[in-house]
Amino acid sequence: MQERYDHAxxxxxxxxxxxxxxxxxxxxDPSRPKYYCLSMFPYPSGRLHMGHVRNYTIGDVITxxxxxxxxxxxxxxxxxxxxxxxxxxAMANRVPxxxxxxxxIAYMKGQLQSLGFALDWDREVATCRPEYYRxxxxxxxxxxxxxxxxxxxxxxxxDPVDQTVLANEQVIDGRGWRxxxxxxxxxxxxxYLRITDYSQELLDALEHLPGWPERVRTMQAxxxxxxxxxxxxxxxxxxxxxxxxxxxxxxADTLMGVTFCAVAAEHPLATHAAASDPGxxxxxxxxxxxxxxxxxLAVMEKKGKPTGLFVTHPLSxxxxxxxxxxxxxMTYGEGAVMGVPGHDERDFEFAKKYGLPITQxxxxxxxxxxxAAGQQEKDTEPxxxxxxxxxxxxxxxxxxxxxxxxxxxxxxxAVAAIAADLKAKGYGDKQVQWRLRDWGISxxxxxxxxxxxxxxxxxxxxxxPDKDLPVVLPEGLVPDGSGNPLAKTPSFYEVKxxxxxxxxRRETDTMDTFVDSSWYFLRYACADDSAxxxxxxxxxxxxxxxxxxxxxxxxxxxxxxxxxxxxxRDLGLVKVAEPFENLLTQGMVLNDIYSRKGTDGRVQYFNxxxxxxxxxxxxxxxxxxxxxxxxPVEWEGMRTMSKSKNNGVDPQKLVTEYGADxxxxxxxxxxxxxxxxxxxxxxxEGAARxxxxxxxxxxEYVAEGxxxxxxxxxxxxxxxxxxxxxxxxxxxxxTLAKVTDDLGRRRVFNTAIAAVMELMNTLxxxxxxxxxxxxxxxETLELVVQMLAPIVPHACHALWHELxxxxxxxxxxxxxxxPEALIQDSIEIVLQxxxxxxxxxxxxxxxxxxxxxxxxxxxxxxQKWIEGKPVRKVIVVPxxxxxxxx
RNA sequence: GCCCCUGUGGCGAAAUUGGUAGACGCGUCGCACUCAAAAUGCGAAAUCCUAACGGAUGUGUUGGUUCGAGUCCGACCAGGGGCACCA
Numbered sequence: 001m002q003e004r005y006d007h008a009x010x011x012x013x014x015x016x017x018x019x020x021x022x023x024x025x026x027x028x029d030p031s032r033p034k035y036y037c038l039s040m041f042p043y044p045s046g047r048l049h050m051g052h053v054r055n056y057t058i059g060d061v062i063t064x065x066x067x068x069x070x071x072x073x074x075x076x077x078x079x080x081x082x083x084x085x086x087x088x089x090a091m092a093n094r095v096p097x098x099x100x101x102x103x104x105i106a107y108m109k110g111q112l113q114s115l116g117f118a119l120d121w122d123r124e125v126a127t128c129r130p131e132y133y134r135x136x137x138x139x140x141x142x143x144x145x146x147x148x149x150x151x152x153x154x155x156x157x158x159d160p161v162d163q164t165v166l167a168n169e170q171v172i173d174g175r176g177w178r179x180x181x182x183x184x185x186x187x188x189x190x191x192y193l194r195i196t197d198y199s200q201e202l203l204d205a206l207e208h209l210p211g212w213p214e215r216v217r218t219m220q221a222x223x224x225x226x227x228x229x230x231x232x233x234x235x236x237x238x239x240x241x242x243x244x245x246x247x248x249x250x251x252a253d254t255l256m257g258v259t260f261c262a263v264a265a266e267h268p269l270a271t272h273a274a275a276s277d278p279g280x281x282x283x284x285x286x287x288x289x290x291x292x293x294x295x296x297l298a299v300m301e302k303k304g305k306p307t308g309l310f311v312t313h314p315l316s317x318x319x320x321x322x323x324x325x326x327x328x329x330m331t332y333g334e335g336a337v338m339g340v341p342g343h344d345e346r347d348f349e350f351a352k353k354y355g356l357p358i359t360q361x362x363x364x365x366x367x368x369x370x371x372a373a374g375q376q377e378k379d380t381e382p383x384x385x386x387x388x389x390x391x392x393x394x395x396x397x398x399x400x401x402x403x404x405x406x407x408x409x410x411x412x413x414a415v416a417a418i419a420a421d422l423k424a425k426g427y428g429d430k431q432v433q434w435r436l437r438d439w440g441i442s443x444x445x446x447x448x449x450x451x452x453x454x455x456x457x458x459x460x461x462x463x464x465p466d467k468d469l470p471v472v473l474p475e476g477l478v479p480d481g482s483g484n485p486l487a488k489t490p491s492f493y494e495v496k497x498x499x500x501x502x503x504x505r506r507e508t509d510t511m512d513t514f515v516d517s518s519w520y521f522l523r524y525a526c527a528d529d530s531a532x533x534x535x536x537x538x539x540x541x542x543x544x545x546x547x548x549x550x551x552x553x554x555x556x557x558x559x560x561x562x563x564x565x566x567x568x569r570d571l572g573l574v575k576v577a578e579p580f581e582n583l584l585t586q587g588m589v590l591n592d593i594y595s596r597k598g599t600d601g602r603v604q605y606f607n608x609x610x611x612x613x614x615x616x617x618x619x620x621x622x623x624x625x626x627x628x629x630x631x632p633v634e635w636e637g638m639r640t641m642s643k644s645k646n647n648g649v650d651p652q653k654l655v656t657e658y659g660a661d662x663x664x665x666x667x668x669x670x671x672x673x674x675x676x677x678x679x680x681x682x683x684x685e686g687a688a689r690x691x692x693x694x695x696x697x698x699x700e701y702v703a704e705g706x707x708x709x710x711x712x713x714x715x716x717x718x719x720x721x722x723x724x725x726x727x728x729x730x731x732x733x734x735t736l737a738k739v740t741d742d743l744g745r746r747r748v749f750n751t752a753i754a755a756v757m758e759l760m761n762t763l764x765x766x767x768x769x770x771x772x773x774x775x776x777x778x779e780t781l782e783l784v785v786q787m788l789a790p791i792v793p794h795a796c797h798a799l800w801h802e803l804x805x806x807x808x809x810x811x812x813x814x815x816x817x818x819p820e821a822l823i824q825d826s827i828e829i830v831l832q833x834x835x836x837x838x839x840x841x842x843x844x845x846x847x848x849x850x851x852x853x854x855x856x857x858x859x860x861x862x863q864k865w866i867e868g869k870p871v872r873k874v875i876v877v878p879x880x881x882x883x884x885x886x
Numbered sequence: 887g888c889c890c891c892u893g894u895g896g897c898g899a900a901a902u903u904g905g906u907a908g909a910c911g912c913g914u915c916g917c918a919c920u921c922a923a924a925a926u927g928c929g930a931a932a933u934c935c936u937a938a939c940g941g942a943u944g945u946g947u948u949g950g951u952u953c954g955a956g957u958c959c960g961a962c963c964a965g966g967g968g969c970a971c972c973a
Contacts, residue, residue, distance in 0.1 A: 043973050084972060156971075167971040215890055219968075222889050294969050298887040346887090436970095443971065513973070551967060554890080588967085618931090619914035620896035637965095669911070670898060674891095676966075678898060682912050689926095690911085696926090746902070754900075754910035761910090764927095830906045835954040837906055875953055881905055885953045 001702050001802045005695035005795070007659025014794040015116055023810055024118040026074050028540040035071035036541045037063045038521055038580075040549030040557075041078045041125075044104035045085055048111045048651050050589040050641055050667075050679065051550065057664045058586055058673050058749070059548045060117045064790035065743045066545075067118070068814040074541055076524040077112065077119045079105050081128035082448045083513045084167055087479045090447075097447040098475035101128055111652060115660045116794055118810075123527045127516035132523065133449040134470030135533040136515050139568075140191075141452060141463050148194050148567055151461065154440045155292045155331060158186035162482040165444040171291045178481050185288050187266070190442035190509075191451060195563045199224055199434045201577075202562055211582030213674070216554045223555050225435025230419050232428025234261060234311035234320060234338070238272065245269065245311045245322065246334040248433050251343065252422075253414035256403035257361035259351065260339040261311060262304060262325035267335045270324045273307035280305055280324065287326045302327045302350050314427040315418070316404070325350065333433065363401040439560065441512040446477060446485045448510025456497035456504040465498050471506070484508055517557055518564035521547075521579060534573050547580040551674075554585060584673060584747060591647040591679040593636040594624060605646035606633055609681065638678055649679055661792035662688040668749040668791050690757065691795060694784070697760065698799050701777055704769075725776055726821075728766045732780040733821040735759040739787045740814065749791065756787055778803070786815050830881035831856050833865040849876045856882035 002009075018024065028034075039059035042052050056077075063075040079101075086097035093100070105126060112119065125132050143149035157166040159176035165188070170177040195202075203224045206217045230252035233244025245261060263269050265287035274281040283305040290296065304325040311320050327346065328337055341351030341358040351358050400406045400414050409417060415430075422428035442451065450471040452464035464471055474492055477485040486492050486508040497504040522534050525541040549557075558580070565579040594606040606626060611633060614623045625632050641648045654663050666687035671677040721729070735755050742752035763780050766773070782803055789796040789809050800809040824845055829852055831839040839861030843852055853876050856862055862884060869886040876882050 040973095045973090080973070165971075169972045171971095219890050223969085225889095292971085295887080298969085300887095439970080445971085512971075514970095517973085550973090551891085552973085553968095555968060556970065557973085613913090615896075615914070617914070618896050619912090621913095640966095672899085675899090676892085680898075680912070683898075686912055692925090741902085748902090750898095751900070751902090751910080757910055828906095832905085832954075835905090835952095840906080873953060875905090877905055881954095883905080883953055 001699055003696075003699055005692045007661060007691070007795070008656075010798045011114075011116060011660055011794040014797040015113070017797070017808065018116075018118070018810070021808075023808075024075065024120050025122050026072060026120055028537050029072050030540065032072040033070075034540060035063075035066040035069075035073045035546075036544045037066065037073060037075045037546045038524075038544045038548070039075075039077075040547075040553065041080050041517070041520060042108065043080045043083060043085065044101055044108055046104050046107070048108055050591075050649055050651065053115065053651050053663065054589055054667050054673075054677060055548055055550070055586055056112065056115070056117055057667050058584065059546075060115075060664075060793075061668060061743070061749060061790040062546055062548070062747070063118050064793060064810070065814070067810065068786075068789065068812060069744070070813060073118075074123075074524070075117070075119055076123040076125075076527075077117075077121065078123075078125035078520055078524065079127065080513065080517055080520075081105065081126045082133075082510075082516055084169070084445070084447075086447045087445065090478050091481055094478060096476050096478055098128065101447075114652070114655050115664070118793075123524045125520055125523050125527050127449075127513070127520065128447075128473075130470045130472050131530065132520075133473075133516065135519075135523070136449045136511060137452040137464070137469050137471060138466065139519075139533060140511070140515075141466070142571055143193060143567060144463060146571070148197070149191055149441075150194065151189055151191055153187045154190040154192070154442075155185050155187055156444075157291050157293075158184045160184060164481065164483050168291065168293050171293070174290055174296075182289060183291050185290065185292050188444075190440045192438040192440050193563070193567075195439045195560070196434060196436055198563050198566055199226065199436050201566065202436075202559065205562070205578060209578065209583075212580075213583060213585055216551075216558070216583060216585060219554050220559055223436065223559065227433050227435070229431060229433055230415065230422065230428055231334075231431040231433075232314060232338075232422050234314060235427065236309065236311040238269075244427070245336055247336050247338045248333045248431065249338055250433075251340065252418045253400060253406075253409070253411050254340040254343045254361055255313075255315060255338070255418050256400070256406065257340045257342045257359045258313060258320060258338045259341060259357045259359060260321050260323055262323045262328050262337050262339055262350070263307075264328040264330040264335040265324055265326065266330040267324075267328075269309060269322060269336075270307060273309055273322075273324075277308065280307060284324060287324070297327070297329070300326070302346065302353070304350060304354060314422060314425060321356075323354075331437065359402060361400055361403045362398050364398055439512075439514075439563070441515055442509040443512055444484050444508075445510055446479050447473075448513060449473070449516065450486070451507045451509050451511060453507040454495055454497060454504045455507060456500060456502060458502055459497055459499045459504075461507075462497055462499050462504070468498070473510070486510075514557060514560050515564075518560045519568065521561070522565070522568070522574060534568070538574055542574055543576045543578055544580045546582045546584065548584045548586060551585040551587065558583070586673050587671065587676040588640050589677045589679060590638040591641050591649060593639055593645045593647050594633045595636055596631075596633045605644075607646050607648070608679075609649075641679070654684065658684055658688045659691070659794070661795045662691050665690065665753065665792050669753040670750065672748045672750055690760075691792065694760065694788075695795065695799070697763070698781055698785075698802055701774075701781060702802055704774070719772060721772065722768070724766065724768060725772060728762065728768075728776050728780065729818075729821040730824065731759055731762045732776075732783050733817040736783050736787060736815060737817040737822070740817070743790065752787070753791065756784055759784060783815060785809070786812065827879060829856065829879075831859055831862050832881060832883040833862060834885060835883060838862060838865050849878060852876050852878065852882060856884065 037059055039055050059075060063073050067073045081101050086101050089100045090097045127133060140149055157171050159166050159179055159181055161179035161181040162176060166176055166183060171183050175182055203221060203226055206221055209217060227250050229248055229250035231246060231248045233246045236243055236245060265284045270284055274284050304323045307322045307324060309322045311322055313320055339347040339350065341347040341356060342360045343362055400409050406414050406417055419430045450473055452469060452471045454462045454464060456462050474489065477489060479485045493506040493508055495504055495506045521544050522538050522542060525538040526535045529535050561579050565574060566577050568574045569577050592608045594608060594611045595603050597603050610627050611624050612627050613621055616622050623632055624635050639645055662684060666684045669687060670683055738755045739752045742748050785796045785799045785803065797809050826842050827845050829841050829843055830837060831841060839859050841855050841859050843855050853874050866884055866886045871884060871886055873885040
């Protein structure tokens, strides 16, 4: 055995072995239980970043652990290869997005291989390949036939100078990123998928996903946003015709408090009024400025203008003024809202600003506790649902007032009565409303999957016949930032109508890249099938048993995938509805940011590897200076790694310097998988130190000659073990039990590694060199190497051989703790007096409650603290502690 | 603005079901080995008071439930993720 741990040689040798054995290529084997472990596929941006390394290390640990559990494990990899960054790179470098993308894929694939991930590369997919995206197109046409896909207009960000649709990301402070021109909202025709048809099912099924984090399920449920309310119309007359201004409200009980209605700028009523009111027309134009981003709309100043039109209150008959409000969105609900400033925060603000009347129609019910002194002051604020709950704890604590016949009714009573009256008059009824909107998939961009439609002047929108699929995206174009290159490429868009043969124009929009990622996990099962989107192999592998990816995908990607899988189910393509059985959302990777403001006022960022941190006698950070010249730089805290902050870490450099195993160990040890991970070079150094120590301990043991395993059947030196020997074996098997639980059930890896480190420390103090003692060292080292195998597979592969085994560690079954070794005959009990720790006592493991209590009360420390005082109560938690209350 | 999450020594964290707060590691300090350095090994350390024994305090702030709260409940503060065309 080599004395020195040579990570480069060890890793090359292990990887060569796995490759030569094709160890991670899997086939469908109905006789064995399958396990599908999937990490979110990367966007091929150039090189792997640390977030990728973390993501794929977690997946690899689970993959290797489940393999040792005897499962037939599939861990595939692919490329989410369409998207905006390729177009940006193309513009910057004057190369087609395709070349850039394929080059990146080649480089990043090499990086993944150097990290030793147990991937089945035979199943690799890249979404920009026609073999893949033809099935996007094929399936889109099926959805069109079924009515799941349809056409309507949608709002986009429009750059008036470049005459281009902008992604939200390309809008900086309300202006186009390249032109600086103020962005406008514009309505254009687009294709949508009816995800809202699945709202109820997508919501209900969240209840049956115990393998998903609670917070992700909550976020999805809120996103789908089911609310029960009332849809009602305010009647009005226009050009002699009777119309209804429809609104939806969850607060029908406040209907008698309506003092105005507000409509979106694009609402027909607004358009009508603007025709005769230039001031209003100008305001409506102003509303069209700005972006379509919700976050920005939510924080902008609420503005409005009266239309001069009135509608009739459906119950009171009062005349209600109609306003145009910039906070009312045409795309939400009805594009109109009723204003109840007495009981809604936003309406209150609006009414205050424009001097509209504020009417209170909800009051504390008789018999409810009066408000506390501090709360009375808030009476000047609107009496919102949140306030009810804050003040009274429940909606039923308040009743209607100033509401005529509805006075005295509670919330549910009032809603029921008002809904019934509206229904009788034909003005409305109860209705379930969803926050979820249909999924617009049209993108006016080049580097994506072409939408397979042909626009014919005679026949309208004609689907591309299946036999003509795929509609191949030309790969040689270079975008210039103004509009979609496809729309400037006649060889692409000039086609004959498949129905009538006339000259027609091919659709030049491409699909949202979320389409690509909504079913790639199913394609891995049958990536080589050129005849069908999926085949029966999917039934073996689906659903994914463990999905791992960033928390930032908690809503959109995961919801779209759940929807898409259901549509495939409804078309008979798959048998499952839920694509991902278990979900692990990994936290982000952060690094220090160092900067300095130059004399010209520009901020310069320095990579943390070029900075030395200064500290005081306790190790607390006091400052930081540049390695190069010793000049001070400012520490700005920690953020996600990014080019702009110059705080990225290159995985390749680290693999060369420390080896893949040390990087993997550090990543898994530093933080639990769901938390953010703070990068530290010292931490990597520490991981490398542990690897060297592990190697050295095995080396020193092996150098003294082999001994058979104590767990082996042909044990020759069985005698009565010493206390130290029993303690060592117990530590080893306790650690095994904990690590098995951490890796399997809890999916936390940092504590598993800590437990193995602790075991190594214990082993270091076990100096028994007898035959029996050496057998226990052998057994412990075997367990350590097996427990670490999923995390640092290369080194463990080598050490397993050094411990005397000819077989490969990856084919080994996970060891079982020996129940005999776990037996303990005495335990330590913690003694408390009035909840404060005052002592400890060791009792036999067999001691019952009264014996423990007696031992506790007899303890000298306990005696000291209770002396003279009567013992009121003694709480005994068997195996743990005794609390004496005096 | 709305939805979700997080907050524990100098630092990353541990405490799994309400039961010993700080395991494990990084950094720091001390010692050993060395001509020296690196590497390695051993040891110390939450804070305050004390020579020591020991005691008090302590898990963002604040109030509560409990024999007992990092863990449960209320309010607040700070940081992060998402908000539908970044992926």
